[in-house]
Structures are given as C-alpha cells and as structure tokens.
Amino acid sequence: MDFDQDLNACAELVERGDPDRFRAAMAAPVAARVTLFPLYAFNVEISRAPWVTEEPLIAEMRLQWWADALAEIEGGGVVRRHEVVTPLAHVLDAEGARVLAAAVEARRADAAREDVADEAALDGYLADTGGALLWGAARALGSRQEARARAVGLRLARANWCLGAAELQRRGRRPFPRMEAAAVGALVARWQDDRADLDEAPSKPQRLAELCAWRAGAVLKAAAGDPASVMEGRIGGSEVGKRVSLALRAAGIGRVA
Known part of the structure; x- marks a missing residue:
C-alpha cells in the first residue's frame, strides 16, 4: 500500500469517526490535508480505543500499542507498518511525537473507566x-x-x-x-x-x-x-x-x- 492509499484510508477513518474535523480538513488546502488527516485519524483511533471493549486491560493494551508507535516515531528508527502510523511518521518529528504522547497517556483514564x-x-x-x-x-x-x-x-x-x-x-x-x-x-x-x-x-x-x-x-x-x-x-x-x-x-x- 502506498502513501496515497494510506492517506485516503486516514481520510475515510476521519470522515466516519470525526465528521467535524473531516470537514475542517477538507476546507483546508490540499497540501495541509496531507498533514491533518494522519493526525486526525490518530486521534480517532486513540479516542475509540478505550471504548471498543468492556475489558480495561484490553483497552489499556490498545492504548499502549499507540504509545509504542509514537515512541518508534520519536526514536527515528524503523516504524511499524500501519495505515495511520505510516503516514503519521511522515508528518511528525521527535518533538511532535512527544506532544501527541500526552494525549495517549490522558486516554488511560478512559480505559480505567475513571470518573472526573x-x-x-x-x-x-x-x-x-x-x-x-x-x-x-x-x-x-x-x-x-x-x-x-x-x-x-x-x-x-x-x-x-x-x-x-x-x-x-x-x-x-x-x-x-x-x-x-x-x-x-x-x-x-x-x-x-x-x-x-x-x-x-x-x-x-x-x-x-x-x-x-x-x-x-x-x-x-x-x-x-x-x-x-x-x-x-x-x-x-x-x-x-x-x-x-x-x-x-x-x-x-x-x-x-
């Protein structure tokens, strides 16, 4: 699967899971969409990860998968092949990966079903x-x-x-x-x-x-x-x-x- 196919997959994921951000990305110039769609698709994935199972441990494992993917991007070495992670690695540098890691960590409260x-x-x-x-x-x-x-x-x-x-x-x-x-x-x-x-x-x-x-x-x-x-x-x-x-x-x- 090439980069364009990955980007289309990200766009489709955002369209289904986050219609408002999909509209916002489509209102931006084409060059900006290449950056926005992988980021927004990442957000869809970590947002829903704690909710696709009733088992907190499995939800935690799903979030850890994304934490590990960001760590690979931050490290600058080989990054796992995935329709969201692969294009995400093209738009993030090490500091960008660290910025997004905070979002993954915050979602652990959802996995644990913690109230505010x-x-x-x-x-x-x-x-x-x-x-x-x-x-x-x-x-x-x-x-x-x-x-x-x-x-x-x-x-x-x-x-x-x-x-x-x-x-x-x-x-x-x-x-x-x-x-x-x-x-x-x-x-x-x-x-x-x-x-x-x-x-x-x-x-x-x-x-x-x-x-x-x-x-x-x-x-x-x-x-x-x-x-x-x-x-x-x-x-x-x-x-x-x-x-x-x-x-x-x-x-x-x-x-x-």
Whole structure:
C-alpha cells in the first residue's frame, strides 16, 4: 500500500469517526490535508480505543500499542507498518511525537473507566487531549504559536465534551464533577468566558490548524444557556449552519471560537 492509499484510508477513518474535523480538513488546502488527516485519524483511533471493549486491560493494551508507535516515531528508527502510523511518521518529528504522547497517556483514564474527580482534573484531561492534538497539528503545519494552539484546542475539547456528555452517561461515566444542571451551566459559562492566550493573531498555519474549532464558541454558548441540553444530548446545531460557519472561517471571516 502506498502513501496515497494510506492517506485516503486516514481520510475515510476521519470522515466516519470525526465528521467535524473531516470537514475542517477538507476546507483546508490540499497540501495541509496531507498533514491533518494522519493526525486526525490518530486521534480517532486513540479516542475509540478505550471504548471498543468492556475489558480495561484490553483497552489499556490498545492504548499502549499507540504509545509504542509514537515512541518508534520519536526514536527515528524503523516504524511499524500501519495505515495511520505510516503516514503519521511522515508528518511528525521527535518533538511532535512527544506532544501527541500526552494525549495517549490522558486516554488511560478512559480505559480505567475513571470518573472526573474535580474541575482541575477535567481541564487537565481536556488540555492533554484536545490541546495537545491542536498544538501537534499546528506545529506540523509550521506554526510556533504553542500557547494559542493549546488554548484553542482546550476550548474545542471543552465544547466536544459538552457534545459527548450524554453519550458518556449512557456508557456509565459521570462527565462532570457535579451533575446538577446549575453546576454544569456555571462550569460551562466559565469555559465560555475563558479566552486566555487567544488575543494573539493567528499565523496562516495556525489558522489552518484552528479550522477544526470553528463552532466551539457557539457550542459553549448554547451549553451555558441550556445546560439541560448538554445532559440530554440536544445540542449540536443544524447541518446547514455548520457548513456555512466553516465556509466563513475557511475564507478568513469571523472570529476564532
């Protein structure tokens, strides 16, 4: 299987498993997609690894497989043949592999079926998953705006956490430290107001990496205004609204969420 086939496999995986990031990648120039699709496919794989089995030990083994793959990329030697790992090795250097390793480590809490202990622990998890992924993507595209990338990634992860809270409950997880609607609303309102490290104007590669966060602000606003919708899985927005919002962001119009 050649690189183009691997890249197509990554794109198909992202399309099935992460439609929002798939749309964002497709809104980017073709050259950027070569970088984004392997990174986003990696994220799909580690995100679902803890959930494809009810056995925590097997879930842990699946995550360790990805940790070992990143270690091979970091080491610069022979890297295992895999439709995601192989193209990922083409877009990551050693430091990029170390950035993404934090996301794998954070997912071990999912494998262990751990509930959120407190707000600080939840934010740490979201920073190590969403923040690390967006910084890894931005860095691979040529950005050096780490603080901004991690802040936007955290903001997106917070929005996605709201979108996925009802499913987490269905799977037996407690997504928030306090599950009362008022407490959830207060937390999300703080998330919505937090714009630390977002004042710096994004460079071109940074802006491309941030396309995936095009609707984070709208999701957080909706969740803060109606926290019951978070717990009941009623937030998300219309498909038409999503496409229009992304088109405007790709054209450089509108504020980063």
